[in-house]
Amino acid sequence: MPALQSMRHSFRSLAFAALTLAYGGSASAAGTQESTSLPWRDARQMVLVLTDGWDATSGTLQRFEFRDGRWQSEASAAPITVGRNGSAWGAGLHPAQAQGPVKQEGDGRAPAGIFTLGEAFGYESKAGTAMPYRPMHATSYCIDVPDSPLYNRIIDTREQGEAAAKGSTEPMRLDLHNDGDPRYRNGLVIGHNPNATPRGGSCIFAHLWRKPGEATAGCTAMASETMDGLLAWLRPDARPVFVLLPREEYARLVHDWRLPETTP
Known part of the structure:
Protein backbone atom coordinates (compact mmCIF):
# COMPACT_ATOMS: atom_id res chain seq x y z
CA MET A 1 0.00 0.00 0.00
CA LEU A 38 3.92 48.25 -24.03
CA PRO A 39 5.00 51.42 -25.85
CA TRP A 40 6.73 52.64 -22.66
CA ARG A 41 8.55 49.32 -22.03
CA ASP A 42 11.97 50.98 -22.47
CA ALA A 43 11.29 53.79 -20.00
CA ARG A 44 13.73 53.93 -17.09
CA GLN A 45 12.31 57.00 -15.39
CA MET A 46 8.68 57.57 -14.43
CA VAL A 47 6.92 60.61 -12.98
CA LEU A 48 3.82 59.24 -11.26
CA VAL A 49 0.92 61.54 -10.35
CA LEU A 50 -1.99 60.07 -8.38
CA THR A 51 -5.28 61.70 -7.41
CA ASP A 52 -8.20 60.50 -5.31
CA GLY A 53 -10.70 60.39 -8.17
CA TRP A 54 -11.72 61.78 -11.55
CA ASP A 55 -13.00 65.02 -9.98
CA ALA A 56 -10.11 65.52 -7.53
CA THR A 57 -8.09 68.68 -8.11
CA SER A 58 -5.04 67.72 -6.05
CA GLY A 59 -2.80 64.70 -5.56
CA THR A 60 0.81 63.61 -5.23
CA LEU A 61 3.83 63.38 -7.51
CA GLN A 62 6.60 60.84 -7.03
CA ARG A 63 9.68 59.95 -9.09
CA PHE A 64 10.65 56.35 -9.88
CA GLU A 65 13.63 54.79 -11.62
CA PHE A 66 13.67 51.29 -13.10
CA ARG A 67 16.61 49.36 -11.60
CA ASP A 68 17.29 45.69 -10.90
CA GLY A 69 14.11 44.67 -12.69
CA ARG A 70 11.66 46.88 -10.78
CA TRP A 71 10.57 50.47 -10.24
CA GLN A 72 12.27 52.05 -7.25
CA SER A 73 11.30 55.32 -5.59
CA GLU A 74 13.74 58.20 -6.03
CA ALA A 75 12.02 60.74 -3.77
CA SER A 76 9.11 61.03 -1.37
CA ALA A 77 5.70 62.02 -2.70
CA ALA A 78 5.15 65.77 -3.12
CA PRO A 79 1.83 67.64 -3.34
CA ILE A 80 0.55 68.81 -6.72
CA THR A 81 -2.62 70.18 -8.25
CA VAL A 82 -4.33 69.23 -11.51
CA GLY A 83 -7.28 70.57 -13.50
CA ARG A 84 -9.97 72.63 -11.79
CA ASN A 85 -12.47 69.93 -12.83
CA GLY A 86 -10.16 66.98 -12.11
CA SER A 87 -8.81 64.67 -14.79
CA ALA A 88 -9.98 62.66 -17.82
CA TRP A 89 -8.47 60.11 -20.18
CA GLY A 90 -6.05 61.79 -22.55
CA ALA A 91 -4.35 60.72 -25.77
CA GLY A 92 -0.88 59.34 -25.16
CA LEU A 93 1.04 56.05 -25.14
CA HIS A 94 -1.69 54.06 -23.39
CA PRO A 95 -4.57 52.25 -25.11
CA ALA A 96 -8.02 53.85 -25.15
CA GLN A 97 -10.15 53.00 -22.12
CA ALA A 98 -13.83 52.08 -22.16
CA GLN A 99 -14.86 53.83 -18.95
CA GLY A 100 -14.23 57.25 -17.50
CA PRO A 101 -14.34 60.82 -18.84
CA VAL A 102 -12.37 61.73 -21.97
CA LYS A 103 -10.25 64.88 -22.21
CA GLN A 104 -11.53 67.66 -24.48
CA GLU A 105 -10.33 71.19 -25.21
CA GLY A 106 -11.36 73.64 -22.50
CA ASP A 107 -12.89 71.09 -20.11
CA GLY A 108 -10.64 72.06 -17.20
CA ARG A 109 -9.42 68.49 -16.75
CA ALA A 110 -5.85 67.19 -16.73
CA PRO A 111 -5.21 64.30 -19.13
CA ALA A 112 -4.90 60.90 -17.46
CA GLY A 113 -2.80 58.05 -18.85
CA ILE A 114 0.84 57.57 -19.83
CA PHE A 115 2.66 60.21 -21.85
CA THR A 116 6.11 61.06 -23.13
CA LEU A 117 7.93 63.99 -21.57
CA GLY A 118 9.04 66.62 -24.05
CA GLU A 119 11.24 69.68 -23.79
CA ALA A 120 11.69 71.79 -20.70
CA PHE A 121 10.93 75.51 -20.98
CA GLY A 122 11.13 78.63 -18.90
CA TYR A 123 11.79 82.32 -18.56
CA GLU A 124 15.59 82.07 -18.30
CA SER A 125 18.06 81.43 -21.12
CA LYS A 126 19.04 78.06 -19.61
CA ALA A 127 17.99 75.71 -16.82
CA GLY A 128 19.53 73.07 -14.57
CA THR A 129 18.37 70.05 -16.53
CA ALA A 130 19.67 67.49 -19.01
CA MET A 131 16.35 67.66 -20.88
CA PRO A 132 16.20 69.72 -24.09
CA TYR A 133 15.44 73.26 -22.96
CA ARG A 134 13.66 76.07 -24.80
CA PRO A 135 13.68 79.62 -23.43
CA MET A 136 10.38 81.45 -23.80
CA HIS A 137 10.00 85.02 -25.07
CA ALA A 138 7.28 87.64 -25.14
CA THR A 139 6.55 86.36 -28.64
CA SER A 140 6.14 82.69 -27.57
CA TYR A 141 2.65 81.17 -27.55
CA CYS A 142 1.14 77.72 -27.28
CA ILE A 143 -1.66 77.42 -29.79
CA ASP A 144 -4.92 76.24 -28.22
CA VAL A 145 -7.11 77.17 -31.20
CA PRO A 146 -8.54 73.84 -32.44
CA ASP A 147 -8.85 74.77 -36.13
CA SER A 148 -5.34 76.18 -36.35
CA PRO A 149 -2.75 74.16 -38.32
CA LEU A 150 -0.41 74.91 -35.40
CA TYR A 151 -2.78 73.49 -32.76
CA ASN A 152 -1.01 72.09 -29.69
CA ARG A 153 2.37 73.57 -30.66
CA ILE A 154 4.55 76.22 -29.03
CA ILE A 155 5.45 78.85 -31.61
CA ASP A 156 7.33 82.14 -31.78
CA THR A 157 5.49 84.85 -33.68
CA ARG A 158 8.83 86.29 -34.81
CA GLU A 159 9.06 83.16 -36.98
CA GLN A 160 5.44 82.30 -37.78
CA GLY A 161 4.03 85.80 -37.77
CA GLU A 162 1.64 87.47 -35.32
CA ALA A 163 -1.41 86.11 -37.13
CA ALA A 164 -0.36 82.56 -36.19
CA ALA A 165 -1.15 83.27 -32.53
CA LYS A 166 -4.54 84.87 -33.18
CA GLY A 167 -7.07 83.56 -30.69
CA SER A 168 -4.50 81.80 -28.50
CA THR A 169 -5.01 82.14 -24.75
CA GLU A 170 -1.60 80.65 -23.90
CA PRO A 171 1.23 83.21 -23.93
CA MET A 172 4.31 81.40 -22.62
CA ARG A 173 5.78 84.45 -20.84
CA LEU A 174 3.03 84.77 -18.29
CA ASP A 175 5.23 87.09 -16.26
CA LEU A 176 5.15 89.63 -19.08
CA HIS A 177 1.52 89.12 -20.08
CA ASN A 178 -0.02 88.64 -16.63
CA ASP A 179 1.60 90.90 -14.02
CA GLY A 180 4.63 88.80 -13.09
CA ASP A 181 2.81 85.44 -13.09
CA PRO A 182 5.48 82.82 -12.17
CA ARG A 183 3.72 79.65 -13.34
CA TYR A 184 5.74 79.11 -16.53
CA ARG A 185 9.08 80.18 -15.04
CA ASN A 186 10.02 76.49 -15.22
CA GLY A 187 8.05 73.73 -16.91
CA LEU A 188 7.94 70.59 -19.01
CA VAL A 189 5.84 69.72 -22.03
CA ILE A 190 3.67 66.64 -21.46
CA GLY A 191 3.15 64.66 -24.67
CA HIS A 192 -0.66 64.73 -24.67
CA ASN A 193 -2.51 64.60 -28.01
CA PRO A 194 0.67 64.21 -30.09
CA ASN A 195 -1.36 63.98 -33.31
CA ALA A 196 -3.00 67.34 -32.53
CA THR A 197 -6.51 65.99 -32.96
CA PRO A 198 -8.78 69.06 -33.03
CA ARG A 199 -10.50 69.69 -29.68
CA GLY A 200 -8.59 66.75 -28.15
CA GLY A 201 -6.85 69.08 -25.70
CA SER A 202 -3.72 71.17 -26.04
CA CYS A 203 -0.85 72.88 -24.24
CA ILE A 204 -0.53 70.41 -21.37
CA PHE A 205 2.43 71.10 -19.10
CA ALA A 206 3.98 70.36 -15.76
CA HIS A 207 4.61 73.83 -14.33
CA LEU A 208 4.87 75.84 -11.12
CA TRP A 209 1.83 76.74 -9.12
CA ARG A 210 1.01 80.37 -8.42
CA LYS A 211 0.05 79.48 -4.86
CA PRO A 212 -0.20 76.12 -3.05
CA GLY A 213 -3.41 74.24 -3.74
CA GLU A 214 -4.51 76.34 -6.73
CA ALA A 215 -5.95 74.11 -9.45
CA THR A 216 -5.08 74.54 -13.13
CA ALA A 217 -6.81 74.68 -16.50
CA GLY A 218 -5.58 71.12 -17.22
CA CYS A 219 -1.88 71.01 -16.37
CA THR A 220 -0.07 69.59 -13.32
CA ALA A 221 1.25 72.31 -11.00
CA MET A 222 3.74 72.05 -8.15
CA ALA A 223 6.08 73.92 -5.83
CA SER A 224 9.33 75.29 -7.22
CA GLU A 225 11.44 72.87 -5.16
CA THR A 226 9.50 69.92 -6.59
CA MET A 227 10.06 71.20 -10.12
CA ASP A 228 13.75 71.88 -9.48
CA GLY A 229 14.27 68.32 -8.25
CA LEU A 230 12.34 66.93 -11.21
CA LEU A 231 14.32 68.87 -13.80
CA ALA A 232 17.66 68.00 -12.22
CA TRP A 233 16.75 64.29 -12.11
CA LEU A 234 15.32 63.75 -15.60
CA ARG A 235 17.56 62.30 -18.34
CA PRO A 236 16.55 62.00 -22.01
CA ASP A 237 18.47 58.72 -22.38
CA ALA A 238 16.22 57.20 -19.67
CA ARG A 239 13.19 57.77 -21.94
CA PRO A 240 11.10 59.25 -19.10
CA VAL A 241 7.33 58.99 -19.05
CA PHE A 242 4.65 60.94 -17.20
CA VAL A 243 1.80 58.96 -15.64
CA LEU A 244 -1.35 60.51 -14.20
CA LEU A 245 -4.12 58.32 -12.81
CA PRO A 246 -6.86 58.36 -10.20
CA ARG A 247 -5.90 55.84 -7.49
CA GLU A 248 -8.74 53.45 -8.37
CA GLU A 249 -7.56 53.29 -11.99
CA TYR A 250 -3.97 52.88 -10.82
CA ALA A 251 -4.95 49.87 -8.72
CA ARG A 252 -6.74 48.36 -11.73
CA LEU A 253 -3.88 48.89 -14.16
CA VAL A 254 -0.74 48.62 -12.03
CA HIS A 255 0.20 45.10 -13.18
CA ASP A 256 -0.91 45.25 -16.81
CA TRP A 257 0.85 48.57 -17.36
CA ARG A 258 4.03 47.59 -15.47
CA LEU A 259 3.72 50.46 -12.98
CA PRO A 260 5.42 50.69 -9.57
CA GLU A 261 3.99 47.97 -7.34
CA THR A 262 3.54 50.11 -4.25
CA THR A 263 1.21 53.09 -4.13
CA PRO A 264 2.97 56.28 -3.06
Whole structure:
Protein backbone atom coordinates (compact mmCIF):
# COMPACT_ATOMS: atom_id res chain seq x y z
CA MET A 1 0.00 0.00 0.00
CA PRO A 2 2.72 2.58 0.79
CA ALA A 3 4.21 1.96 -2.65
CA LEU A 4 0.78 2.43 -4.26
CA GLN A 5 0.20 5.67 -2.34
CA SER A 6 3.62 6.88 -3.42
CA MET A 7 2.79 6.12 -7.04
CA ARG A 8 -0.53 7.98 -6.74
CA HIS A 9 1.23 10.96 -5.15
CA SER A 10 3.78 11.00 -7.96
CA PHE A 11 1.03 10.84 -10.56
CA ARG A 12 -0.82 13.76 -8.95
CA SER A 13 2.42 15.78 -8.83
CA LEU A 14 3.09 15.10 -12.50
CA ALA A 15 -0.49 15.98 -13.43
CA PHE A 16 -0.31 19.23 -11.44
CA ALA A 17 2.99 20.10 -13.09
CA ALA A 18 1.49 19.44 -16.51
CA LEU A 19 -1.47 21.72 -15.73
CA THR A 20 0.87 24.39 -14.43
CA LEU A 21 2.85 24.26 -17.66
CA ALA A 22 -0.29 24.20 -19.78
CA TYR A 23 -2.02 27.11 -18.04
CA GLY A 24 0.33 28.93 -15.71
CA GLY A 25 3.18 28.74 -18.22
CA SER A 26 0.99 30.07 -20.99
CA ALA A 27 -0.27 32.88 -18.77
CA SER A 28 3.28 33.77 -17.84
CA ALA A 29 4.33 33.81 -21.47
CA ALA A 30 1.31 35.93 -22.33
CA GLY A 31 2.15 38.34 -19.53
CA THR A 32 5.71 38.62 -20.78
CA GLN A 33 4.51 39.19 -24.32
CA GLU A 34 2.07 41.88 -23.14
CA SER A 35 4.81 43.59 -21.13
CA THR A 36 7.18 43.70 -24.10
CA SER A 37 4.45 45.21 -26.29
CA LEU A 38 3.92 48.25 -24.03
CA PRO A 39 5.00 51.42 -25.85
CA TRP A 40 6.73 52.64 -22.66
CA ARG A 41 8.55 49.32 -22.03
CA ASP A 42 11.97 50.98 -22.47
CA ALA A 43 11.29 53.79 -20.00
CA ARG A 44 13.73 53.93 -17.09
CA GLN A 45 12.31 57.00 -15.39
CA MET A 46 8.68 57.57 -14.43
CA VAL A 47 6.92 60.61 -12.98
CA LEU A 48 3.82 59.24 -11.26
CA VAL A 49 0.92 61.54 -10.35
CA LEU A 50 -1.99 60.07 -8.38
CA THR A 51 -5.28 61.70 -7.41
CA ASP A 52 -8.20 60.50 -5.31
CA GLY A 53 -10.70 60.39 -8.17
CA TRP A 54 -11.72 61.78 -11.55
CA ASP A 55 -13.00 65.02 -9.98
CA ALA A 56 -10.11 65.52 -7.53
CA THR A 57 -8.09 68.68 -8.11
CA SER A 58 -5.04 67.72 -6.05
CA GLY A 59 -2.80 64.70 -5.56
CA THR A 60 0.81 63.61 -5.23
CA LEU A 61 3.83 63.38 -7.51
CA GLN A 62 6.60 60.84 -7.03
CA ARG A 63 9.68 59.95 -9.09
CA PHE A 64 10.65 56.35 -9.88
CA GLU A 65 13.63 54.79 -11.62
CA PHE A 66 13.67 51.29 -13.10
CA ARG A 67 16.61 49.36 -11.60
CA ASP A 68 17.29 45.69 -10.90
CA GLY A 69 14.11 44.67 -12.69
CA ARG A 70 11.66 46.88 -10.78
CA TRP A 71 10.57 50.47 -10.24
CA GLN A 72 12.27 52.05 -7.25
CA SER A 73 11.30 55.32 -5.59
CA GLU A 74 13.74 58.20 -6.03
CA ALA A 75 12.02 60.74 -3.77
CA SER A 76 9.11 61.03 -1.37
CA ALA A 77 5.70 62.02 -2.70
CA ALA A 78 5.15 65.77 -3.12
CA PRO A 79 1.83 67.64 -3.34
CA ILE A 80 0.55 68.81 -6.72
CA THR A 81 -2.62 70.18 -8.25
CA VAL A 82 -4.33 69.23 -11.51
CA GLY A 83 -7.28 70.57 -13.50
CA ARG A 84 -9.97 72.63 -11.79
CA ASN A 85 -12.47 69.93 -12.83
CA GLY A 86 -10.16 66.98 -12.11
CA SER A 87 -8.81 64.67 -14.79
CA ALA A 88 -9.98 62.66 -17.82
CA TRP A 89 -8.47 60.11 -20.18
CA GLY A 90 -6.05 61.79 -22.55
CA ALA A 91 -4.35 60.72 -25.77
CA GLY A 92 -0.88 59.34 -25.16
CA LEU A 93 1.04 56.05 -25.14
CA HIS A 94 -1.69 54.06 -23.39
CA PRO A 95 -4.57 52.25 -25.11
CA ALA A 96 -8.02 53.85 -25.15
CA GLN A 97 -10.15 53.00 -22.12
CA ALA A 98 -13.83 52.08 -22.16
CA GLN A 99 -14.86 53.83 -18.95
CA GLY A 100 -14.23 57.25 -17.50
CA PRO A 101 -14.34 60.82 -18.84
CA VAL A 102 -12.37 61.73 -21.97
CA LYS A 103 -10.25 64.88 -22.21
CA GLN A 104 -11.53 67.66 -24.48
CA GLU A 105 -10.33 71.19 -25.21
CA GLY A 106 -11.36 73.64 -22.50
CA ASP A 107 -12.89 71.09 -20.11
CA GLY A 108 -10.64 72.06 -17.20
CA ARG A 109 -9.42 68.49 -16.75
CA ALA A 110 -5.85 67.19 -16.73
CA PRO A 111 -5.21 64.30 -19.13
CA ALA A 112 -4.90 60.90 -17.46
CA GLY A 113 -2.80 58.05 -18.85
CA ILE A 114 0.84 57.57 -19.83
CA PHE A 115 2.66 60.21 -21.85
CA THR A 116 6.11 61.06 -23.13
CA LEU A 117 7.93 63.99 -21.57
CA GLY A 118 9.04 66.62 -24.05
CA GLU A 119 11.24 69.68 -23.79
CA ALA A 120 11.69 71.79 -20.70
CA PHE A 121 10.93 75.51 -20.98
CA GLY A 122 11.13 78.63 -18.90
CA TYR A 123 11.79 82.32 -18.56
CA GLU A 124 15.59 82.07 -18.30
CA SER A 125 18.06 81.43 -21.12
CA LYS A 126 19.04 78.06 -19.61
CA ALA A 127 17.99 75.71 -16.82
CA GLY A 128 19.53 73.07 -14.57
CA THR A 129 18.37 70.05 -16.53
CA ALA A 130 19.67 67.49 -19.01
CA MET A 131 16.35 67.66 -20.88
CA PRO A 132 16.20 69.72 -24.09
CA TYR A 133 15.44 73.26 -22.96
CA ARG A 134 13.66 76.07 -24.80
CA PRO A 135 13.68 79.62 -23.43
CA MET A 136 10.38 81.45 -23.80
CA HIS A 137 10.00 85.02 -25.07
CA ALA A 138 7.28 87.64 -25.14
CA THR A 139 6.55 86.36 -28.64
CA SER A 140 6.14 82.69 -27.57
CA TYR A 141 2.65 81.17 -27.55
CA CYS A 142 1.14 77.72 -27.28
CA ILE A 143 -1.66 77.42 -29.79
CA ASP A 144 -4.92 76.24 -28.22
CA VAL A 145 -7.11 77.17 -31.20
CA PRO A 146 -8.54 73.84 -32.44
CA ASP A 147 -8.85 74.77 -36.13
CA SER A 148 -5.34 76.18 -36.35
CA PRO A 149 -2.75 74.16 -38.32
CA LEU A 150 -0.41 74.91 -35.40
CA TYR A 151 -2.78 73.49 -32.76
CA ASN A 152 -1.01 72.09 -29.69
CA ARG A 153 2.37 73.57 -30.66
CA ILE A 154 4.55 76.22 -29.03
CA ILE A 155 5.45 78.85 -31.61
CA ASP A 156 7.33 82.14 -31.78
CA THR A 157 5.49 84.85 -33.68
CA ARG A 158 8.83 86.29 -34.81
CA GLU A 159 9.06 83.16 -36.98
CA GLN A 160 5.44 82.30 -37.78
CA GLY A 161 4.03 85.80 -37.77
CA GLU A 162 1.64 87.47 -35.32
CA ALA A 163 -1.41 86.11 -37.13
CA ALA A 164 -0.36 82.56 -36.19
CA ALA A 165 -1.15 83.27 -32.53
CA LYS A 166 -4.54 84.87 -33.18
CA GLY A 167 -7.07 83.56 -30.69
CA SER A 168 -4.50 81.80 -28.50
CA THR A 169 -5.01 82.14 -24.75
CA GLU A 170 -1.60 80.65 -23.90
CA PRO A 171 1.23 83.21 -23.93
CA MET A 172 4.31 81.40 -22.62
CA ARG A 173 5.78 84.45 -20.84
CA LEU A 174 3.03 84.77 -18.29
CA ASP A 175 5.23 87.09 -16.26
CA LEU A 176 5.15 89.63 -19.08
CA HIS A 177 1.52 89.12 -20.08
CA ASN A 178 -0.02 88.64 -16.63
CA ASP A 179 1.60 90.90 -14.02
CA GLY A 180 4.63 88.80 -13.09
CA ASP A 181 2.81 85.44 -13.09
CA PRO A 182 5.48 82.82 -12.17
CA ARG A 183 3.72 79.65 -13.34
CA TYR A 184 5.74 79.11 -16.53
CA ARG A 185 9.08 80.18 -15.04
CA ASN A 186 10.02 76.49 -15.22
CA GLY A 187 8.05 73.73 -16.91
CA LEU A 188 7.94 70.59 -19.01
CA VAL A 189 5.84 69.72 -22.03
CA ILE A 190 3.67 66.64 -21.46
CA GLY A 191 3.15 64.66 -24.67
CA HIS A 192 -0.66 64.73 -24.67
CA ASN A 193 -2.51 64.60 -28.01
CA PRO A 194 0.67 64.21 -30.09
CA ASN A 195 -1.36 63.98 -33.31
CA ALA A 196 -3.00 67.34 -32.53
CA THR A 197 -6.51 65.99 -32.96
CA PRO A 198 -8.78 69.06 -33.03
CA ARG A 199 -10.50 69.69 -29.68
CA GLY A 200 -8.59 66.75 -28.15
CA GLY A 201 -6.85 69.08 -25.70
CA SER A 202 -3.72 71.17 -26.04
CA CYS A 203 -0.85 72.88 -24.24
CA ILE A 204 -0.53 70.41 -21.37
CA PHE A 205 2.43 71.10 -19.10
CA ALA A 206 3.98 70.36 -15.76
CA HIS A 207 4.61 73.83 -14.33
CA LEU A 208 4.87 75.84 -11.12
CA TRP A 209 1.83 76.74 -9.12
CA ARG A 210 1.01 80.37 -8.42
CA LYS A 211 0.05 79.48 -4.86
CA PRO A 212 -0.20 76.12 -3.05
CA GLY A 213 -3.41 74.24 -3.74
CA GLU A 214 -4.51 76.34 -6.73
CA ALA A 215 -5.95 74.11 -9.45
CA THR A 216 -5.08 74.54 -13.13
CA ALA A 217 -6.81 74.68 -16.50
CA GLY A 218 -5.58 71.12 -17.22
CA CYS A 219 -1.88 71.01 -16.37
CA THR A 220 -0.07 69.59 -13.32
CA ALA A 221 1.25 72.31 -11.00
CA MET A 222 3.74 72.05 -8.15
CA ALA A 223 6.08 73.92 -5.83
CA SER A 224 9.33 75.29 -7.22
CA GLU A 225 11.44 72.87 -5.16
CA THR A 226 9.50 69.92 -6.59
CA MET A 227 10.06 71.20 -10.12
CA ASP A 228 13.75 71.88 -9.48
CA GLY A 229 14.27 68.32 -8.25
CA LEU A 230 12.34 66.93 -11.21
CA LEU A 231 14.32 68.87 -13.80
CA ALA A 232 17.66 68.00 -12.22
CA TRP A 233 16.75 64.29 -12.11
CA LEU A 234 15.32 63.75 -15.60
CA ARG A 235 17.56 62.30 -18.34
CA PRO A 236 16.55 62.00 -22.01
CA ASP A 237 18.47 58.72 -22.38
CA ALA A 238 16.22 57.20 -19.67
CA ARG A 239 13.19 57.77 -21.94
CA PRO A 240 11.10 59.25 -19.10
CA VAL A 241 7.33 58.99 -19.05
CA PHE A 242 4.65 60.94 -17.20
CA VAL A 243 1.80 58.96 -15.64
CA LEU A 244 -1.35 60.51 -14.20
CA LEU A 245 -4.12 58.32 -12.81
CA PRO A 246 -6.86 58.36 -10.20
CA ARG A 247 -5.90 55.84 -7.49
CA GLU A 248 -8.74 53.45 -8.37
CA GLU A 249 -7.56 53.29 -11.99
CA TYR A 250 -3.97 52.88 -10.82
CA ALA A 251 -4.95 49.87 -8.72
CA ARG A 252 -6.74 48.36 -11.73
CA LEU A 253 -3.88 48.89 -14.16
CA VAL A 254 -0.74 48.62 -12.03
CA HIS A 255 0.20 45.10 -13.18
CA ASP A 256 -0.91 45.25 -16.81
CA TRP A 257 0.85 48.57 -17.36
CA ARG A 258 4.03 47.59 -15.47
CA LEU A 259 3.72 50.46 -12.98
CA PRO A 260 5.42 50.69 -9.57
CA GLU A 261 3.99 47.97 -7.34
CA THR A 262 3.54 50.11 -4.25
CA THR A 263 1.21 53.09 -4.13
CA PRO A 264 2.97 56.28 -3.06
